[in-house]
Amino acid sequence: RNISTFEELPGLFSMLNITRLTLSHNKIKSVPPGLANLTNLEILNLANNHLEELPLSLSSMPKLRILNLSFNRLYGLPRGFGAFPILEVLDLTYNNLNEKNLPGNFFMIETLRALYMGDNDFEYIPADIKNLKNLQILVLRENDLIELPKEIGELTRLRELHIQGNRLTILPPEFGNLDMAGHKSVFKLEGNEWVTPIADQLKLGISHLLDYLKSETYRM
Numbered sequence: 001r002n003i004s005t006f007e008e009l010p011g012l013f014s015m016l017n018i019t020r021l022t023l024s025h026n027k028i029k030s031v032p033p034g035l036a037n038l039t040n041l042e043i044l045n046l047a048n049n050h051l052e053e054l055p056l057s058l059s060s061m062p063k064l065r066i067l068n069l070s071f072n073r074l075y076g077l078p079r080g081f082g083a084f085p086i087l088e089v090l091d092l093t094y095n096n097l098n099e100k101n102l103p104g105n106f107f108m109i110e111t112l113r114a115l116y117m118g119d120n121d122f123e124y125i126p127a128d129i130k131n132l133k134n135l136q137i138l139v140l141r142e143n144d145l146i147e148l149p150k151e152i153g154e155l156t157r158l159r160e161l162h163i164q165g166n167r168l169t170i171l172p173p174e175f176g177n178l179d180m181a182g183h184k185s186v187f188k189l190e191g192n193e194w195v196t197p198i199a200d201q202l203k204l205g206i207s208h209l210l211d212y213l214k215s216e217t218y219r220m
Contacts, residue, residue, distance in 0.1 A: 004050075006032050013037055024048050024068070047071050047091070047146040059083040070094055070116065076101035084107040093139070094119040107131045118142050118162065130154045141165050141188065150174040159184060170198065176214030181207035182197040204219060 003026040005010065011025050013034050021038070024047040031046070036057035043066040044058075051072040058067070067084075070093035077097070082105035090112060098121040107128035110130065114137035122143040130151035137160040138152070145166035152158070153174025169192070180187040187206050194202065197218070201209040212218055 001074070002027055004028060006085075007033070016040060019043065019063075021045070031055055031058070036061050039063065041176050042066070044068070054078055054081075056080050062086070065089065067091070077103050077106065079103050080105060080120070082106045084109050084111070086111050088112060089114045092120065092157040093117070096121060098122050099124045102126070103180060107151040110134060113137065125149055125152070127151045136160065138162070148175075153177045162186070162188045164188045164193070168192040169195050171213060173213050173219050176212075178210070181210055 003009065005028065005077040016038060017040055018038060019040055020043040020046040024045050026049050028049040028051060028196050031051065031054055033055040036055070039062055041061055042063050044064060045068040047068045048071040051069065051074055053074070054069070054077060056078040060083065061088065062085055062145060064084060064087055066089040067087060067090040070091045072095050074092070074095040074097060081103045085108050088111055090109070093116045093124065097117065097136065103210060107126060108131055110131060110133060113134055115132065115135060116139040118139045118141040120143055122140065123139065123146050125145070127149045129149060132155065134157055135155050136157050138155070138158060139162040142165040145163065145168055147168065148163065150172035153172060153176070155178070158178055161178070185204060189202060197212070198209065201212045
């Protein structure tokens with residue numbers, strides 16, 4: 001609808017009973033703090049807009065479970081952004097984010113089950129990611145990642161890991177602890193610059209790679 005401001009949606013903030021709001025594929029540049037007054041909102045989709053920043057108030061929304069901010073122009077997230085009480089899915093795909101512009105408490109959203117951060121500008125992922133104990137899906141594809149923290153190996157519930165299209169050459173041995181060999185698991189690694197031993201194991205299959213990562217040979 002080519003909406004560019006929330007002023008074009010009169011009466012929205014008085015609709016206190018709505019649980020789902022989709023404003024994707026518009027031209028919205030900013031989100032007013034008052035959106036957080038919609039305290040029954042469970043799903044908020046702001047994908048494919050022109051957002052460059054967000055209000056801190058979003059992270060205080062008591063029932064928000066799914067937040068889609070993909071395909072925007074975010075260069076950072078507000079301080080304290082990680083305070084969401086029950087957020088389960090956060091999609092930040094295709095923005096301008098990197099490890100330097102994440103707020104300090106970003107990895108404190110313990111209820112998070114799926115985190116999509118593909119197509120951004122990350123070179124590193126902070127070790128604090130280990131706090132996301134309930135994470136099942138982690139998407140880091142198409143960034144500038146040079147290495148990954150060994151702490152990802154502590155995410156025992158992880159069933160999908162997408163790290164394709166980065167600049168990775170090795171993986172931490174702790175990744176061998178992940179349950180990624182099952183038929184329901186997804187582990188995408190193509191498009192990296194793997195050292196020869198890892199590349200050779202990948203040709204044999206994911207289970208061979210995971211066994212190799214756990215081996216004394218690899219640790220040495």
